Amino acid sequence: MNERPNILFINTDQHSWDAISAYGNPYLHTPNIDALHRNGTSFRRSYCTDPVCAAARSSWATGLYTSETGVPFNGGHLHPETPDLGQVLSDGGYQAFHCGKWHVPGRDVRESFQTLYYGQRNIGAGGAAYYDSASTHAVADFLTNYDSDKPFYLQIGYVDPHDVCEYLHNHEEKRIPNPVEQGIVSEDALPPLPENFDYDARETVLHRICRRVDDALIHAAILKGIRDWDELHWRYLRWNYYRFIEKVDAEIGRVLALLRETSLHHNTLIIFSADHGEACGSHQMFQKFTLYEESIRVPFIVARLGDGVLVEKDRFDQTHFVSGVDLFPTVCDYASIDVPEGLQGSSLRPLAEGRDVRWRDYAYIESNYWGRSIVTGQYKYVTEYKPKATEDFLPPGPDATQFGLAQLFDRQDDPGETKNLAEDAAYGEVVKMYQDKLLRQEVKLHRQQIVHPSPKRIISNWGDRLRSYWQHNG
Amino acid sequence: MNDNSGRHWSFDYNHGAQNPQFAQELIGTLREYYAETTACDTRIGQTFTHAYNILPNYWRGYGGGANEELSIGTAIIERNKDNGFWNYSVHYENTTSGENLRMQFRCSDKHYRSLTDSWRIDARNSGDDTYSELRCKGYLVEDSEVRLRINGNEILAGTVGASVKLTCNWALFDVIPALAQTIRESDDEIDLVLLEDLEQLRPKSRLGFLESIQTPFPLDGYYLYGTGLLPSYWWLDTHGDIAIASTFFETLVLKEKIGENA
Structure with a gap:
């Protein structure tokens, strides 16, 4: 052995x-x-x-x-x-x-x-x-x-x-009957809609531009294909x-x-x-x-x-x-x-092995170059960096002056993340605390400038869309 | 349910490959097949073979360049009848995965094509990596345990009820024509236990009638779904052959038939 x-x-x-x-x-x-x-x-x-x-x-x-x-x-x-x-x-x-x-x-x-x-x-x-x-x-x-x-x-x-x-791509350019219409699965065989099917639309700009708007940066064709989905299609x-x-x-x-x-x-x-x-x-x-x-x-x-x-x-x-x-x-x-x-x-x-050791009390997640999140046992904080006026291709952070919109969820009371508390004045201190936590985490990162032309092109394109939003919405 | 173009949603994947068009390739293959099949020399009771073109259902981003052929391989199902048993030999060649499968099995029942004795799978990889081939033998123990032997190691693939008719997905090309009338008349689904590619047990599979269409050709549609299975759609033509089998990721289109079903 x-x-x-x-x-x-x-x-x-x-x-x-x-x-x-x-x-x-x-x-x-x-x-x-x-x-x-x-x-x-x-x-x-x-x-x-x-x-x-x-x-x-x-x-x-x-x-x-x-x-x-x-x-x-x-x-x-x-x-x-x-x-x-x-x-x-x-x-x-x-x-x-x-x-x-x-x-x-x-x-x-x-x-x-x-x-x-x-x-x-x-x-x-x-x-x-x-x-x-x-x-x-x-x-x-x-x-x-x-x-x-x-x-x-x-x-x-x-x-x-x-x-x-692929299942979703298949819906891009045609309407597939829901399975009950097809007659292949009965309604009671389908899982229910998730409890958090409905959502709070106060999302980050990055999030909306990537996934919500008709000309979304990612998978707009799928979005178009599923616009008329009924409940059974989702299930x-x-x-x-x-x-x-x-x-x-x-x-x-x-x-x-x-x-x-x-x-x-x-x-x-x-x-x-x-x-x-x-x-x-x-x-x-x-x-x-x-x-x-x-x-x-x-x-x-x-x-x-x-x-x-x-x-x-x-x-x-x-x-x-x-x-x-x-x-x-x-x-x-x-x-x-x-x-x-x-x-x-x-x-x-x-x-x-079951041993007790000192461990971090949060998870740190990045998304789409500008998106950031900190998850703890009680809250989840999501934010975004605004695109730089002139892109230098150094991944953003830590920079509190460049934070964009935010989401804050109480994970105990709202595990489905359906109510954004970030704009609620009662949670101002919590937001500040999580911003600090995020910045402290980001200080530890060894960010390097992106030099390869392919990702630079994507950052430029996406950055232009985000910049356009912020120019029109302050 | 299909539009006038003859592109039923279950085999309309034009979005998945732009050049040549998926629907043109599918309908063209079938049109050519039906033009030739009327002149085909059939031999009852001899070896009976179907050959299918494999067309990709997947998103264009995973495909090759515009200059590549749309077809990504061939599936050939060959069987002959021998003293009340059917001996199958299936050859599946896929140029995307690079894996070529040869599957041999024996069935006992005209309608359900229940697996008997032992079966074997020879897999060969034509890609550039270390894995080159794998030989696997399978068999039923006491009509309930499905066992696979790979390089001297035996594993349990699952168990089935003693009275259950265990069949292979490749035998569905005969099971569906044999049960078509029963399914349509009873208006019920047929329960099946499938051994997918002779390796993966799908214990709760169901076969039912979907609908009939007239374009691009008169076809009766059947569906298959169950635990561990994505729904697939099987289209039976007026000659009793599966003309189109649309699984989740690929569509098999009949391009050649040699012999006549016994």
Whole structure:
């Protein structure tokens, strides 16, 4: 047996924190992720660093927030000098493997990892229906043939439930009857509308321009396609989303079943998480990109099937705020490898082992270059930076003079985030306190200027739209 | 439900690929097939084969360049009857995933095509990475346990009730024509247990009638949905062949038939 454990990082894509049957969701059946929970610790206060694929994945790969990686949205470009997890693990004596979705623009996965499977046409954002089963085949081949003295790190990037995006794209240019009209599903088989289907329209400018207005910066065609959706269409979206999750759960099941059959399972740590969540009708929203809970909160489980690694089993951690930046240091801690200087995250190992350690009392999330959020046990604060008069391509912050509009939610009284308290004078002190908290967090960041032309172009275009709003609205 | 263009919503994916147009490709493939099928030499009782063009349903951003062919592969379903059993050989080739699957299985029942004995899957990856091939053998233990053997390791894929008829999604190309009349007359759904691609057990699957359309061709639509399954739509033509099978991510369009169903 290797002294250092093998590490298997299984990730799904666009998988919201509560879409797991073991967590009490009655509308889907995920027996295999449930098994991971039974064999590990589920961190319930787990947040992505940024609610889009490439950005969140750049944090997994580097242990940095997205204003530091060069990938503050899907069109970014990882700073070339930033080391990634594959490189660090390989230098530390691990065999570092990748299989499935990577989606960290600017970094060739084949240069940082040994790739088991990456598609004939390299896997991009979506395509679970083609890639996930092949990924499982590749992992099955790997697990049943692994023969090395070195421990391995294997990250499996499953694409589902990201294919729910394809479900939405399919509605862009045609009207699909709701399932009751189709006659294929009865109304009582559909999940209900989310309790926070209705929302408070006092949102940040960034949020509205990205997702609400007819000429939205992102997915305007989907917005147009779903304008006339009835309640059943929204509920059917949720029904379909859960089917995508069941599909990927079955893939995970085959991997776990095969791992159990090999001797590798005795000494393999398993980490399960998702890059970001899915709105799935909450706030009449679809996909991700926003800083609402459904988009930014993700599952995070640390588990083991054997006795070679210490992890507390069948336990919910409801206390500690976990972030995507914690993956890198956690893996390195279990691998007994020093992390590069400047990492933002912390190792979850002591928490997974049931030890009490000093820990952050909030989660920090960025979105679409200008959006920011601080989540604590009591409140969630969301704000945005106004675009600079002349863009210098240095991610904004910390700068209180440039804050735009804000949202404040009382997470105890209003967990669905339906009432924005930011403009309520009674909460002025709370807003100030959270602004200070945000600024203190941002002082710790090592923001670098974005120099790659592709993300610069996006920042310029989006910045012009935001600037136009602020010029007309003070 | 479909418009005059013949683009039923269940197989209208023009938004997904701009050049060539999805609908043109789909209807063109079928038109060519029906033009040729009248002159086709059929051989009752021999090997019977359907070949399908695979068209992508997905968003244009994941596709190739404008100069690439729209078709991303072929699915060939070959079967022959042997002493009351049907032996299937399915070849699925997908140029996007790069994975080619060859699936062989044997069925016992004319209508439900229940899996019998053992089956095998040979997967080959034509991409550039370490994974090159995987061989998997599956079998039923005591008519209830579905087991898979991969490189000497055996796993349980799931369990089914002893009385349940377990079939494979690739046999639906025969199950739907065989049960079509029953489904339409009873107005009820048919319960199925599917072993998708001979690996993934979908225990609560249902097959029902959707609607009939006249354009682009006279077709009867059936749907399949269930736990762990995205709804798929299957269109049966007047010759008793599945002309279009539109799953969530791809649409199979009949392009060739050799032989006649036994």
